[in-house]
Amino acid sequence: GDSVTQMEGPVTLSEEAFLTINCTYTATGYPSLFWYVQYPGEGLQLLLKATKADDKGSNKGFEATYRKETTSFHLEKGSVQVSDSAVYFCALGRNSGNTPLVFGKGTRLSVIA
Amino acid sequence: SAVISQKPSRDICQRGTSLTIQCQVDSQVTMMFWYRQQPGQSLTLIATANQGSEATYESGFVIDKFPISRPNLTFSTLTVSNMSPEDSSIYLCSVGADRGGYGYTFGSGTRLTVV
Numbered sequence: 053g054d055s056v057t058q059m060e061g062p063v064t065l066s067e068e069a070f071l072t073i074n075c076t077y078t079a080t081g082y083p084s085l086f087w088y089v090q091y092p093g094e095g096l097q098l099l100l101k102a103t104k105a106d107d108k109g110s111n112k113g114f115e116a117t118y119r120k121e122t123t124s125f126h127l128e129k130g131s132v133q134v135s136d137s138a139v140y141f142c143a144l145g146r147n148s149g150n151t152p153l154v155f156g157k158g159t160r161l162s163v164i165a
Numbered sequence: 166s167a168v169i170s171q172k173p174s175r176d177i178c179q180r181g182t183s184l185t186i187q188c189q190v191d192s193q194v195t196m197m198f199w200y201r202q203q204p205g206q207s208l209t210l211i212a213t214a215n216q217g218s219e220a221t222y223e224s225g226f227v228i229d230k231f232p233i234s235r236p237n238l239t240f241s242t243l244t245v246s247n248m249s250p251e252d253s254s255i256y257l258c259s260v261g262a263d264r265g266g267y268g269y270t271f272g273s274g275t276r277l278t279v280v
Contacts, residue, residue, distance in 0.1 A: 055169050058243055072231070077230070079190075095257070095271060095272070095273040095274045096208075096257065096271045096274070098269075098270075111260075141207060141208070142279060143269075145269055146261075147261070148261070149194075149196065149261025149269065150195055150196050150236045151261070152196075152198040152200075152259070152261075153198075153208075153259070153269050155207045155208045156207065157206075157207045158206075
C-alpha cells in the first residue's frame, strides 16, 4: 500500500538558516503529495501541494518539488524564521479525494533567534 | 475548498464515559475521514465514512469503541466510547479534495483529555 517516509526530528535551526526536510513515498500510479503544518496548539494547515511529477508547490517561502524518479517531495526554505517553528507532515493522497491521506511521522522544527 | 466546523474543540472527560464529536461540512462530500493524533505523534486513520453505508475501520479500531454516523453528505459524528486515559488525543475529521483537487481539508480538531 501507499506509504510516506519522512525525516524525523527534532530539527533545531538558527534564524535565517536553510531548511530541508526529506520526504520519500511509495505508491502505485500517480499520487498527489502534500505538506501540512501544525503550529503549537493549533490544527492542521495545508502548506503546499503538488499533483503531478515535476510540479513545484510553494507557499510562505516554502517549496517542494514532486520528483517521480526519486519518489521524493522534500520541503525547503531558504531562510527560516522563529515563526516557522512547528511540526511539518508530509502526506500522500489521490486526486479523487475518495481515499484518505497517508501521513509521514512528522518533523518538529524549532527555530531559535 | 470545503470548510469544516468541528466541535467540541476540547473536552475533559471522566473515564468510562463517552464523547461524541461532530463535523459539519459546508458542501456535500462523498467521503469523510476520521483521524486520531496521539500526543507527539502523527495522524492515524480511524475510519472512512461514506454516506449511507457502514464506516470502514482501520486495523486496531473497532465500531464498538468508535461508532461513526454519517446521516447525510454534509455531516458526521465520531463517538469515543467507554473512555480510558489512553484515549487522550486530538481527533480530527477530514474530507477529500474537491473536483479542483485543492487538497484535503481538516476540521480544527477535538483535544480530548480523559481523567
